[in-house]
Amino acid sequence: MTQTTHPSHQRSCGWNAWLPERKVRPALSGRSEVDVVIIGAGYTGFAAATAWRQARPEDRIKILEADRVGEGSPGRNSGFMLEIALANDARPQELERMGKLNAVSRRTMALLRERVERLGIDCQLKHSGTYRAAKSAVGQRALKQYESFLEAAGLSYQTLNGDQLAERIGTNYYAQGIYSPDCYLVQPAALIVGLADSMDAGIELHENSPAIQIVPDGRRWRVITPEGEVVTGRVILANNAFSRAFGADPSRLTAIYTYAAITEPLAEPERQRIAAATWGLLPAHRLGCTLRTTADGRLMIRSRYSYEREADNARIENQLKASLEARYPELTPVRFDKVWGGTTGLTYNGAPLWGEIQPGLYVSAGCNGGGIVKGTFLGDALARHALGQPVEDIASLFGKASWMPPDPIRRFGFYLTSEVERRKAKHET
Numbered sequence: 001m002t003q004t005t006h007p008s009h010q011r012s013c014g015w016n017a018w019l020p021e022r023k024v025r026p027a028l029s030g031r032s033e034v035d036v037v038i039i040g041a042g043y044t045g046f047a048a049a050t051a052w053r054q055a056r057p058e059d060r061i062k063i064l065e066a067d068r069v070g071e072g073s074p075g076r077n078s079g080f081m082l083e084i085a086l087a088n089d090a091r092p093q094e095l096e097r098m099g100k101l102n103a104v105s106r107r108t109m110a111l112l113r114e115r116v117e118r119l120g121i122d123c124q125l126k127h128s129g130t131y132r133a134a135k136s137a138v139g140q141r142a143l144k145q146y147e148s149f150l151e152a153a154g155l156s157y158q159t160l161n162g163d164q165l166a167e168r169i170g171t172n173y174y175a176q177g178i179y180s181p182d183c184y185l186v187q188p189a190a191l192i193v194g195l196a197d198s199m200d201a202g203i204e205l206h207e208n209s210p211a212i213q214i215v216p217d218g219r220r221w222r223v224i225t226p227e228g229e230v231v232t233g234r235v236i237l238a239n240n241a242f243s244r245a246f247g248a249d250p251s252r253l254t255a256i257y258t259y260a261a262i263t264e265p266l267a268e269p270e271r272q273r274i275a276a277a278t279w280g281l282l283p284a285h286r287l288g289c290t291l292r293t294t295a296d297g298r299l300m301i302r303s304r305y306s307y308e309r310e311a312d313n314a315r316i317e318n319q320l321k322a323s324l325e326a327r328y329p330e331l332t333p334v335r336f337d338k339v340w341g342g343t344t345g346l347t348y349n350g351a352p353l354w355g356e357i358q359p360g361l362y363v364s365a366g367c368n369g370g371g372i373v374k375g376t377f378l379g380d381a382l383a384r385h386a387l388g389q390p391v392e393d394i395a396s397l398f399g400k401a402s403w404m405p406p407d408p409i410r411r412f413g414f415y416l417t418s419e420v421e422r423r424k425a426k427h428e429t
């Protein structure tokens with residue numbers, strides 16, 4: 001199968017639409033030579049560039065970004081920054097590894113928070129904690145499993161019955177919930193734009209510059225964009241599932257699309273009851289809905305998945321409306337201000353695809369829906385690895401991305417599993 005080199009989305013990114021105009025960096029043009037090219041201005045790419053710059057301030061570094069920063073994948077997410085591993089399915093025998101992952105996540109989150117404060121990035125970063133909630137028996141079983149993980153890992157949490165949850169999030173839809181303090185919420189487009197615009201002047205960023213080909217050039221690499229090319233000793237693929245077009249193993253990485261919608265600011269009584277505080281809720285069941293409020297009193301929902309291609313956004317919009325109206329019937333008919341899709345890289349066992357894939361060609365991809373913090377850690381580690389510095393043992397921390405069968409079996413498996421799980425957990429979606 002020919003791999004698509006970069007994403008293109010049906011609708012623009014809601015979070016980005018609310019940001020002030022900014023100066024877009026010029027596209028790559030002509031021919032140039034640098035020491036390292038980073039493909040993708042996401043959390044992984046910026047972390048790699050920052051680490052490289054710190055280690056080798058004299059090196060010439062270019063980041064190529066297919067879209068405008070803020071409009072692309074990193075600005076499209078729900079803005080949950082977990083200080084602990086995303087461990088819905090953690091098994092007791094994995095506790096030691098999860099404990100190490102939790103420590104890494106906490107350290108990386110502290111680093112990101114320090115960066116946001118030091119650089120004065122206005123991205124509504126808030127230590128809000130996060131809820132998990134369930135309505136059905138299937139959801140409650142998943143919640144119980146998560147509680148066992150938190151308990152065994154010695155992490156603090158609070159269990160909530162339906163009424164207690166309703167008091168905090170303004171809906172009595174859920175039967176049970178758990179509150180965990182280990183999470184921040186952020187306006188993701190503001191964060192990624194802030195990281196781009198406060199980047200060290202020695203790092204050259206080119207927006208609207210998709211890499212469309214990466215070819216060997218003796219012992220170096222030639223990275224080609226529609227209007228330019230750059231020759232370099234090292235390339236870091238930080239473009240998630242689209243790295244498959246340039247050599248990342250397609251049998252271990254797949255592109256999944258998921259969808260978000262944000263309401264208009266709620267009317268005053270609803271705002272007081274639902275969105276007076278900044279809160280976020282992650283689903284107990286993996287196919288469930290994410291919910292959160294925004295600083296200006298809106299409600300966001302994220303749900304539904306599609307395999308390798310963006311589904312029709314108009315159809316998804318209706319499904320998201322139905323899910324939100326089920327939780328907040330008083331908002332019917334829900335009026336969304338913005339609805340959009342975004343892509344993320346998925347591996348079967350949740351481990352990233354990480355390391356050198358050919359001499360001078362490196363990849364970090366497959367953050368499995370939790371890439372703000374994880375991508376930052378892995379991008380930083382990958383740059384240090386490419387520079388020959390000692391790094392954490394990524395395989396023992398995260399495992400190695402496992403093999404998946406090719407299409408059409410993979411596609412069939414995705415839709416079959418989704419359908420079975422969706423039926424089992426239909427009140428969670």
Ligand SMILES: Cc1cc2nc3c(=O)[nH]c(=O)nc-3n(C[C@H](O)[C@H](O)[C@H](O)COP(=O)(O)OP(=O)(O)OC[C@H]3O[C@@H](n4cnc5c(N)ncnc54)[C@H](O)[C@@H]3O)c2cc1C
Nearest residue numbers: 040042043044066072073077078079080211342370371372
């Ligand atoms: C709707 C939605 C909600 C999500 N919610 C959360 C959440 O709450 N918390 C969380 O941590 N994660 C969440 N995720 C996942 C998260 O967005 C990703 O894990 C994270 O963005 C991965 O970061 P990254 O830098 O590795 O890759 P990406 O964010 O995908 O960045 C890759 C960049 O590379 C660019 N690119 C791609 N191909 C090329 C090319 N050929 N040339 C140049 N540039 C290229 C892309 O435009 C993009 O800017 C969500 C994802 C979606 C879609």
